[in-house]
Amino acid sequence: MSGTxxxxxxxxxxxxxxxxxxxxxxxxIGIAGGAGVAQLLAACGGQAPATGxxxxxxxxxxxxxxxxPAAATAAPAVSSGGGKITLGSFADPAQDVLKNVFLPEFExxxxxxxxxxxxDYSGWFQKAVNDGQTKAGAFDVYVxxxxxxxxxxxxxxxxxxxxxxxxxxxxxxxAALDTGYWPPKSGPRQPGIDPNAKPAVYALPIxxxxxxxxxxxxxxxxxxxxxxxxxxxxxxxxxxxxxxQYGWVTRGVKGNPIVTSFFVILHxxxxxxxxxxxQIAFNNQQGVEALEFYLSLxxxxxxxxxxxxxxxxxxAMLEGNAFAATMWTGWCRQTDDPSKSKVIGKVAxxxxxxKVDQFAKIGLFSAGIAxxxxxxxxxxxxxxWFNSSETQIKFAQAGGTPxxxxxxxxxxxxxxxxxxxxxxxxxxxxKPSPRTPDWSKVEDILGTWLxxxxxxxxxxxxxxxxxxxxxxxxxxxxxYPVG
Amino acid sequence: xxxxxxxxxxxxxxxxxxxxRLPLLLLAPTALFALAVTVFPLGYAVVASLQAFRFGRPVxxxxxxxxxxxxxxxxxxxxxxxTLIFTIAATAVEFALGMALALLLxxxxxxxxxxxxxxxxPMIVAPVVVGIVWRLLYSSDVGLVxxxxxxxxxxxxxxxxxxxxxxxxxxxxxxxxxxxxMFLILxxxxxxxxxxxxxxxxxxGAGAWGSFTQLMLPMLRPVIMVAILIRAMDAFTxxxxxxxxxxxxxxxSTEVATLMVYKTAFRFSQIGYGAAMALALMALVxxxxxxxxxxxxxxxx
Numbered sequence: 001m002s003g004t005x006x007x008x009x010x011x012x013x014x015x016x017x018x019x020x021x022x023x024x025x026x027x028x029i030g031i032a033g034g035a036g037v038a039q040l041l042a043a044c045g046g047q048a049p050a051t052g053x054x055x056x057x058x059x060x061x062x063x064x065x066x067x068x069p070a071a072a073t074a075a076p077a078v079s080s081g082g083g084k085i086t087l088g089s090f091a092d093p094a095q096d097v098l099k100n101v102f103l104p105e106f107e108x109x110x111x112x113x114x115x116x117x118x119x120d121y122s123g124w125f126q127k128a129v130n131d132g133q134t135k136a137g138a139f140d141v142y143v144x145x146x147x148x149x150x151x152x153x154x155x156x157x158x159x160x161x162x163x164x165x166x167x168x169x170x171x172x173x174x175a176a177l178d179t180g181y182w183p184p185k186s187g188p189r190q191p192g193i194d195p196n197a198k199p200a201v202y203a204l205p206i207x208x209x210x211x212x213x214x215x216x217x218x219x220x221x222x223x224x225x226x227x228x229x230x231x232x233x234x235x236x237x238x239x240x241x242x243x244x245q246y247g248w249v250t251r252g253v254k255g256n257p258i259v260t261s262f263f264v265i266l267h268x269x270x271x272x273x274x275x276x277x278x279q280i281a282f283n284n285q286q287g288v289e290a291l292e293f294y295l296s297l298x299x300x301x302x303x304x305x306x307x308x309x310x311x312x313x314x315x316a317m318l319e320g321n322a323f324a325a326t327m328w329t330g331w332c333r334q335t336d337d338p339s340k341s342k343v344i345g346k347v348a349x350x351x352x353x354x355k356v357d358q359f360a361k362i363g364l365f366s367a368g369i370a371x372x373x374x375x376x377x378x379x380x381x382x383x384x385w386f387n388s389s390e391t392q393i394k395f396a397q398a399g400g401t402p403x404x405x406x407x408x409x410x411x412x413x414x415x416x417x418x419x420x421x422x423x424x425x426x427x428x429x430x431k432p433s434p435r436t437p438d439w440s441k442v443e444d445i446l447g448t449w450l451x452x453x454x455x456x457x458x459x460x461x462x463x464x465x466x467x468x469x470x471x472x473x474x475x476x477x478x479x480y481p482v483g
Numbered sequence: 484x485x486x487x488x489x490x491x492x493x494x495x496x497x498x499x500x501x502x503x504r505l506p507l508l509l510l511a512p513t514a515l516f517a518l519a520v521t522v523f524p525l526g527y528a529v530v531a532s533l534q535a536f537r538f539g540r541p542v543x544x545x546x547x548x549x550x551x552x553x554x555x556x557x558x559x560x561x562x563x564x565x566t567l568i569f570t571i572a573a574t575a576v577e578f579a580l581g582m583a584l585a586l587l588l589x590x591x592x593x594x595x596x597x598x599x600x601x602x603x604x605p606m607i608v609a610p611v612v613v614g615i616v617w618r619l620l621y622s623s624d625v626g627l628v629x630x631x632x633x634x635x636x637x638x639x640x641x642x643x644x645x646x647x648x649x650x651x652x653x654x655x656x657x658x659x660x661x662x663x664x665m666f667l668i669l670x671x672x673x674x675x676x677x678x679x680x681x682x683x684x685x686x687x688g689a690g691a692w693g694s695f696t697q698l699m700l701p702m703l704r705p706v707i708m709v710a711i712l713i714r715a716m717d718a719f720t721x722x723x724x725x726x727x728x729x730x731x732x733x734x735x736s737t738e739v740a741t742l743m744v745y746k747t748a749f750r751f752s753q754i755g756y757g758a759a760m761a762l763a764l765m766a767l768v769x770x771x772x773x774x775x776x777x778x779x780x781x782x783x784x
Contacts (some may be wrong), residue, residue, distance in 0.1 A: 126749055133539045151752065155538030192537075252644070254732035303633065304623025304641030306733055312624055437538060441751040452734040455644055470558075477552070 084113040085378040087367075088131070089143030090124040094207055094330045094365065097400040098386070106385055112378045121145075132157025135372040140379040144203055146179045146364040151437035153182030153202035154193075158368030161201045164380050168201060171389045171404045173427045176205040176364055184435035188276050191479045204387055205403040207365035210426045211264055212419070214317055214331065215324040217348040224350035228268060228293060231324060231353055235300035238323065247300035249322035253309045254451035259443050262450055263361045263433075264326050266290040270356035273434050273442075278480045280471050282446065283464035286356070291453060291460035293355075298457055306454045318342065326352050328363060329401055332419040349422035351429060360426035361433075364403070396420065438478055445471045532759035539752045549759035559760060562740045563767070569650065569739060570718040570771075573657040574711060580658065581665025581710070586695075588666075589673045606663040614727030617656040618643070621728070646736040649729055653737050656724060661717070665710055672706030673699065708779040712772055719768050740764050 087103075089095060103114045117139070119127055128142045132155060144152055152158045168177055178185050180203035183193050215224055219238060225231045235247020251257035266272070271286035281287065298305070302316055314331045316322040318341045334340045335347040351360050369379040385391055392404040396413035401423060407413060408424035433439050449467035453460055476483045532549050534541040553559055584602065588595060605613070623629040623641035632638050639645040642652045676699065684694050700707075722741040725731065731738035744764060748757025 122750075129539055129749075129752070151538060155540070157538075253730065254734065255730060302624060304629065304644050306644030307623060307641050312622070315624070437752065441753075444746065444750070448732070448734055451732055455646060455733045 082111045083375050083378045084115065085140040085375050085382055086115045086117060086138065087141040087143065088117045088124065088128060088139040090121040090145070091118045094209065094401065097395065097398050098206065101398055102386060102391070102395060106382060110381055110385065112381060129157070131370065131372070137370070137372040137374050139370050140373040140375050141367050141382065142370055143206070144366045144368060146362065146366045147433040147439055149180060149203050149366060150182065150435050152368060154437055156371055158202050159371045159373070159376065161204065161369060161383070164369060164376060166201060166380060166383060171406050173208065173403060173405060173424065175362060175430050176208055176403050176427055179362060179364055179432045180204050180366055187435055188274060188278055190436045190438070191481065203366040203368035204383055205364040206367050206386065208401045208403045208423060208427055209329050209363050209365060210423060210430050211260065211326045211352065211361040211363065212329055212422055212426050213324065213350045213352045214327050214335070214347055215350065216343065216346055218346045219323045224348065225324065225353050228265065228353045228355050232296060234323065235297060239300040244321045246302050246316070246322045247324070248297045249301055249308070249313050249316040249325045250297070250305055251308050251310055251313050252306040252451060252454045255444055255447040257309050258450045258454065259447045260361060261326060262291065262294055264352050264359060265294050267359040267431065268352060268355045268357055269293065278475060279482050280468040283468040287464055288461045291450070291464060295453060295457060295460060298454070306451060317347065329419065329423050332417070333399065349419045351422065351426045358429055360430040362427065362430035438475065441474055442471045445474065528758045528762055531755050532762055534755045536752060536754040539754060541755070549756050552756065553759050553763055558735065559743060561735055562738045562743045565650065565738060566719055566740045569654060569721065570715055573654045573718050574715045576658050577662045577665045577714060578711060580662045581669050584662070584666040585669040585673055589670060602666060603663040605660045610723035611727055613656065613660050614724040618728050621652055643729055644733050646733050649733055649737050653725060653728060656728065657718060657721065661714060665714065668706060668710040669703070672703050676702050704779060708776060711779065712775050715775055716768055716772060719771060
């Protein structure tokens with residue numbers, strides 16, 4: 001194949017170069033195609049056959065949560081079992097205190113070694129799903145974003161913790177604890193789930209995250225805005241784009257970010273995502289009003305919010321460019337950090353404002369014991385120790401965001417983290433994402449159409465109707481009684 | 484019958500004697516490995532595409548339903564159209580710029596090595612990093628491009644939140660990243676061409692443009708074909724940069740097909756439907772490749 005003739009496309013052997021070239025091209029096409037499909041299948045290959053052993057069909061655990069409140073400072077009942085547990089997680093600074101301070105402490109107290117394996121958010125989700133599907137047993141504990149719980153519990157990837165011997169106490173923030181039950185304790189149940197199945201604990205909250213209202217106390221001098229109308233009024237009066245001063249900032253990027261921002265307003269306006277029979281409800285009258293209100297804030301927001309994710313939204317607050325926003329609690333500490341914030345002491349926290357209802361969106365860091373965990377006992381010891389009220393108080397005092405009421409109310413912890421009362425208040429009125437494994441698809445559909453509405457600065461009703469039609473078609477194909 | 488069978492058996496026996504066993508044995512591991520990494524996943528994808536999945540597990544055999552749904556899926560058709568526009572625009576501009584750069588640098592120039600090294604830097608940067616860098620550039624709050632856009636009266640304040648500009652922005656990033664690839668391949672092709680035909684043309688009075696169109700382009704055809712083919716196939720399956728830069732937005736204006744396959748299979752756990760999409764995409768890549776090969780083969784072979 002070397003020589004001048006080949007490059008010229010003319011050859012002394014008329015048929016050979018053409019055939020070789022064709023073969024070459026076919027090989028390349030084959031390799032490219034094979035590689036593409038192989039990539040897709042790498043993650044889904046080797047699955048165990050469906051066993052029907054998920055929570056949807058398994059018998060509910062007979063045990064009920066204990067009625068007796070645990071003593072807030074009671075020593076956790078932890079046995080020294082030895083061995084090792086592997087905890088897998090997505091990377092997030094909110095877990096630094098757990099990872100760097102409390103895991104070593106757990107090792108010291110119990111003699112159980114720990115290994116922390118983390119990946120980026122999407123990477124960890126795939127890794128955990130693969131481990132759950134294949135029962136590979138690479139992890140003892142999966143750290144889960146709470147919307148993943150329906151898939152992990154329903155798919156049988158995580159174990160029933162009540163059957164393993166865990167009994168949640170009443171010191172938990174109830175709304176946070178409820179996210180770990182499967183089937184869900186309230187709301188509609190997806191098709192195929194026994195309507196009489198008793199909910200059981202499959203995951204526990206480990207870090208209490210929720211959408212808080214962050215507001216500038218030097219702008220809102222008489223306290224947090226009580227209503228959304230107050231937010232709009234202040235934005236109109238005090239925004240000054242020439243000085244990069246904006247009344248509001250939001251995450252507008254398609255998918256989860258914009259849905260999370262809209263979720264709060266939707267529910268505050270009396271709207272909801274689904275009816276009790278899974279019919280789409282976000283495009284009803286309240287939903288349209290909520291989206292119209294959301295769009296009415298646009299003139300008082302930084303330019304380009306349609307591309308804003310959490311980092312840009314948070315930055316607008318820390319730079320002092322925005323007066324208010326609904327953000328995750330991970331940003332609280334940064335507002336008081338002189339190396340990151342230009343508004344030290346000028347940002348306060350509360351539950352998002354009211355319209356018809358007052359609502360906050362829960363987005364917990366949860367964790368469950370892998371159904372294929374090699375050391376289930378060790379994993380259980382970890383939860384008994386870390387989620388004990390005593391450890392949770394220490395966790396809060398060390399800068400972590402707890403999940404126990406006593407920890408939120410601890411004076412010393414509040415001195416170090418003034419936002420803890422606001423988090424507790426928000427968690428108490430909070431709601432999580434809808435409890436179905438199909439939420440991620442519906443969220444993607446809604447997020448795409450919300451983003452379109454934001455870019456077009458209008459057509460709220462039309463875009464919500466389009467989103468509803470698309471989501472309904474999807475739910476119908478997935479077996480939901482809609483349409 | 485006996486008369487016919489006897490020579491056949493003899494011929495087969497003779498062939499057996501001629502077949503060297505050692506090379507076959509030595510090739511066997513490679514062949515098995517190739518089968519394992521290409522044929523098995525492909526076969527598995529076909530099987531998966533005929534099944535319905537729940538919680539990431541197959542729950543029912545549904546025949547061709549996933550393919551029927553795929554044909555009716557307006558979002559998938561939209562993502563294919565976006566992918567096709569992206570592929571054609573990016574590959575065409577990269578080819579034109581790559582050829583121009585190759586023509587400029589084909590002769591020995593001072594600092595030629597340094598210039599070439601600088602030119603290929605974008606190509607060796609990881610695609611995810613390219614996506615992050617361009618996201619920062621385009622960003623409306625801290626980006627250079629975003630800042631400059633705000634200086635233009637009437638221009639959209641944000642590139643990545645403008646449905647009209649997001650796809651061109653993506654194409655521009657791809658051009659920046661992959662023009663060096665075209666440049667390198669075309670430069671190697673040009674430098675290996677024989678000089679005699681060009682000298683003869685010059686003696687016969689041919690100009691630079693005539694030499695380029697009448698001699699160089701026809702002689703470079705096989706190189707051009709391979710370069711365009713590789714780039715088109717690569718552009719058709721772009722993923723990392725889109726995932727980082729726009730995640731398909733705003734709306735669905737940059738939702739390329741691979742992103743949709745990824746989300747369907749891995750985020751929504753619809754593995755069967757995702758496999759059907761991946762196979763359809765593979766068939767389209769092959770069809771596109773054949774079309775390119777056919778289009779560039781003037782001799783019809």
